[in-house]
Amino acid sequence: MSSLSVYSKKTTLHLVLLVGALLIAYTKILQADFISWDDLDYVFNIRDCQRGLHLKMLPLWFSRHYLGNYQPLPILTYALDHVLGGTAPFVYHLQSLLWHAGTVVLVFLFFSRIQENKWLAFFIALFFAIHPVQTESVAWISARNKSMNAFFCFLSMHVYLTYVFTNKNSLLIWVTVFGLMAYLCKATALSLPFTLFAVDIWLKRPLNKIKIYLEKIPLILVGIPIALVTLLAQKEVHFLQHHNSFGWDNIVFASLALVKYVYHLLLPLQLSVIYPFPPELSIIHWLCLLPAIAFIMLILFSFKNDWHVLCGGLLFFLVNLLPVLQLVQFGEQLMADRYLYIAGIGIWFPFFYFLFQKFERIGNHIVIGISTTVALFFIFLSIQRNNIWLNNIQFWTSVVEDYPKSAIAHYSLGAAYMNEKQYEKANEHMIWAIFVEPGNFKAWRNKSVLHLRQGETREALQAIQKSIQLRSSAKSYFTRALIYYRIKKFDLALMDLNQVITRQKCNARAYCLRAECEEHLKDTLTALNDFNLAIRYDSKEALYLQKRGILLAKQGKSELALKDLNAALARNPNNGELYYLKALLLFQMGKSPCSDLTMATQYGCVEADVARSKICK
Numbered sequence: 001m002s003s004l005s006v007y008s009k010k011t012t013l014h015l016v017l018l019v020g021a022l023l024i025a026y027t028k029i030l031q032a033d034f035i036s037w038d039d040l041d042y043v044f045n046i047r048d049c050q051r052g053l054h055l056k057m058l059p060l061w062f063s064r065h066y067l068g069n070y071q072p073l074p075i076l077t078y079a080l081d082h083v084l085g086g087t088a089p090f091v092y093h094l095q096s097l098l099w100h101a102g103t104v105v106l107v108f109l110f111f112s113r114i115q116e117n118k119w120l121a122f123f124i125a126l127f128f129a130i131h132p133v134q135t136e137s138v139a140w141i142s143a144r145n146k147s148m149n150a151f152f153c154f155l156s157m158h159v160y161l162t163y164v165f166t167n168k169n170s171l172l173i174w175v176t177v178f179g180l181m182a183y184l185c186k187a188t189a190l191s192l193p194f195t196l197f198a199v200d201i202w203l204k205r206p207l208n209k210i211k212i213y214l215e216k217i218p219l220i221l222v223g224i225p226i227a228l229v230t231l232l233a234q235k236e237v238h239f240l241q242h243h244n245s246f247g248w249d250n251i252v253f254a255s256l257a258l259v260k261y262v263y264h265l266l267l268p269l270q271l272s273v274i275y276p277f278p279p280e281l282s283i284i285h286w287l288c289l290l291p292a293i294a295f296i297m298l299i300l301f302s303f304k305n306d307w308h309v310l311c312g313g314l315l316f317f318l319v320n321l322l323p324v325l326q327l328v329q330f331g332e333q334l335m336a337d338r339y340l341y342i343a344g345i346g347i348w349f350p351f352f353y354f355l356f357q358k359f360e361r362i363g364n365h366i367v368i369g370i371s372t373t374v375a376l377f378f379i380f381l382s383i384q385r386n387n388i389w390l391n392n393i394q395f396w397t398s399v400v401e402d403y404p405k406s407a408i409a410h411y412s413l414g415a416a417y418m419n420e421k422q423y424e425k426a427n428e429h430m431i432w433a434i435f436v437e438p439g440n441f442k443a444w445r446n447k448s449v450l451h452l453r454q455g456e457t458r459e460a461l462q463a464i465q466k467s468i469q470l471r472s473s474a475k476s477y478f479t480r481a482l483i484y485y486r487i488k489k490f491d492l493a494l495m496d497l498n499q500v501i502t503r504q505k506c507n508a509r510a511y512c513l514r515a516e517c518e519e520h521l522k523d524t525l526t527a528l529n530d531f532n533l534a535i536r537y538d539s540k541e542a543l544y545l546q547k548r549g550i551l552l553a554k555q556g557k558s559e560l561a562l563k564d565l566n567a568a569l570a571r572n573p574n575n576g577e578l579y580y581l582k583a584l585l586l587f588q589m590g591k592s593p594c595s596d597l598t599m600a601t602q603y604g605c606v607e608a609d610v611a612r613s614k615i616c617k
Contacts, residue, residue, distance in 0.1 A: 010118055014118060014121075014122045015105060017126075018104055018105070018122070021375065021379060025130040025379045025382040025383060025386075026135075026138055026386065028387075029093050029138060029139045029386055030090055030093050030094060031390065032093055032139060032386075033390065033391045034092075034141065035141070035391075035392060036395075036396075036412065037140070037142070037273075038067065041142075042066070042067070042078055046067075046075070047506065047537060048061060048064065048075065049075060049081075050079070051079070052083055053080060065230075065233035069145070069186070069230070069233060070226065070233050071184065071187075074144050074148055074185055077095060077144065078092070092141045096141060096143075097138060099144060100134070100137070102151050103150045103151045106151065106154035106155065107154060108124070109158070110161070111125070113158075114202055115353075119364055120352050123348070123375070124345065124348045126371075127348050130379050131382070132268040132385050133264055133271060133341075134344075135337070135385040135386060139385075143338045145186040146338050148182075148186070149182045150341055153192055153195070156176075156182060157196070159171055159175045172218065176218040176222060179219045179222070180223075187230040187323075188323050190227055190323070191320050191323060192223075193219040199312070200212055201311050202308055202309065250327050251289070251327070252281055252286055253277065254325040254326050257321075257326055258291075259291050260335060261321060261340055261343070264340070265340060266347075273388065274399055274403065274408065274409065275334045275335045276334065277334050295314065298314060299314045299315055299318070309349060309354075310350045310354075312349075313351075314346060316349070317343050317345075320342045320346065324339045352367075355367050355371070392412075392416035396409060396412045397413060400429075407433040407436045407440045407442075408442070409433075410430070411430055411433035411443040411447075414428070415449075417429065418449070418450050423453070423454055427447075440470070441470035441473070441476070444464070444466045444467035444470065445463070445467040445475065445476050445479060447463045448483070451463060452479070464476060464479050464480045464483060468480065472499075474503040478500045481510075482513065484496065485516065485517060488520075490520045491521070497514040501514070506537045508533075508538035508544065512544050515527040515530035515531045515547065515548075515551075516547065519551060528548070528555075531544060531547055532548070535548065542567075542578070545565070546564070549562075549568065549585075553588070558585060565582040574603055575603065576601070576603030578600075579599040579600035579608065580596070580600040580607060580611075582596045583611070584611075593615065594612065594616035597612040598612065598616075
């Protein structure tokens with residue numbers, strides 16, 4: 001048997017084992033629901049994801065940012081999910097799992113090319129595939145951008161290897177193309193040019209040659225506009241305005257995060273969905289400066305002593321974490337498991353390299369046995385962590401258990417209970433959130449929504465006023481507008497809705513509610529125009545067509561009204577109220593309403609049953 005055939009069979013065996021381990025670790029995820037933490041926004045609230053896969057959508061996806069992120073390629077995949085499965089979470093989770101599987105294969109093949117020991121490449125890819133810290137990137141639909149950007153980064157790195165081995169300059173074009181695709185998934189991929197320096201070190205390339213630096217310039221140049229767009233997007237949603245100054249706190253936070261990231265890779269027993277900033281810095285936090293400095297010194301020392309695998313690995317780890325180490329603080333979290341998605345490889349390569357080196361004389365079977373045992377333990381932990389992602393209540397309960405003093409955990413768990421109509425439990429967690437952090441505007445907004453759901457408009461208004469005092473947002477203005485609408489203060493509702501539309505020009509719900517306010521204020525022409533805009537920005541929502549149809553009927557435009565009601569029924573064919581409204585319109589037009597009254601009755605409309613008994617004898 002030829003050596004090539006043996007190599008091919010071994011590669012196939014390793015790939016089968018990798019995919020099998022991955023499926024064992026993550027199959028449960030396919031049963032998971034959407035999570036309120038961004039998933040609902042990407043799936044339900046970004047209308048560009050629900051308009052299908054059309055060429056006309058490409059300019060929109062590539063010219064807009066969503067939720068503070070510029071990531072057109074992931075948005076395109078969410079649109080594909082919607083085409084294939086509508087709002088069924090299975091389809092979304094399946095595609096996320098496929099991206100992860102594809103990246104696992106690329107990781108294995110990459111290290112197979114730079115190392116003769118295929119078992120070493122196998123275990124790097126295996127730990128990348130099934131380590132518990134990866135659960136967040138795989139199970140969280142909104143984190144798909146991590147596996148996608150890793151996929152394209154490793155495609156770029158594969159082409160880069162071929163370029164180094166063959167010295168064909170034309171291949172740098174494809175290095176840049178795949179790098180750009182990684183950038184279009186997530187701006188954190190902008191570390192790719194510096195990641196390639198780690199690859200250069202692994203390949204023992206001389207870093208004193210200008211050519212090595214020139215090779216990365218195209219990647220840096222195409223990344224500049226992506227970086228600028230991302231900064232503008234995050235500034236627009238106030239993502240970078242939590243902290244305004246740079247000082248020693250930033251350095252301590254970055255050091256603390258770096259130490260914790262290494263610890264979580266080596267001993268993943270205290271993982272969490274969120275890791276809040278410490279309320280205050282203690283001596284323990286300041287002491288984290290020492291291992292962080294030692295980490296940097298180890299990179300320099302290993303470089304000086306030509307420890308290529310260790311130096312390249314630590315550099316790989318650091319450059320992929322650097323954008324999210326909170327040196328420039330953002331968001332409400334110190335760190336996140338998903339940020340280790342690519343970076344962890346920088347630890348696993350030198351770890352397994354030295355492990356196989358240590359036991360080389362005795363035989364690989366000892367390393368294989370130990371590593372397999374640890375991998376099985378990691379698979380067990382990953383399966384356990386999958387449970388957290390199955391639904392909102394389990395998700396946020398886990399966070400509350402990990403961080404009982406976290407406001408975001410309590411108000412989010414409260415929202416999960418509220419959506420399940422468990423209002424007493426919801427209120428308990430809303431109160432806790434405000435007690436823990438009285439200045440959290442989101443906690444006050446969620447409390448307002450809870451009061452509104454229970455018909456407590458006075459308490460709802462008080463809570464939302466407090467939220468807006470702390471920080472204004474489109475969601476807060478919309479919530480207050482809804483309260484004003486409920487208490488019939490339509491002029492005040494209009495003012496708030498104008499604020500919403502100023503900030504979110506494509507917010508269909510805001511246009512619809514504004515139209516209803518204008519209709520109550522007898523401004524029917526403006527109301528009709530706003531209903532038109534609501535339908536323009538969300539043509540699939542039956543309610544907007546229903547509302548416009550009712551207004552047209554009041555204006556005596558019966559044929560147009562009937563057209564709207566039929567269109568609404570096409571979108572929501574199980575709505576008894578719609579059939580009843582259509583029946584009333586037909587009766588008014590002198591046409592038989594009986595078939596629609598029958599349908600309305602079948603779908604539980606009591607008024608339709610009464611009308612049918614009188615009209616359809």
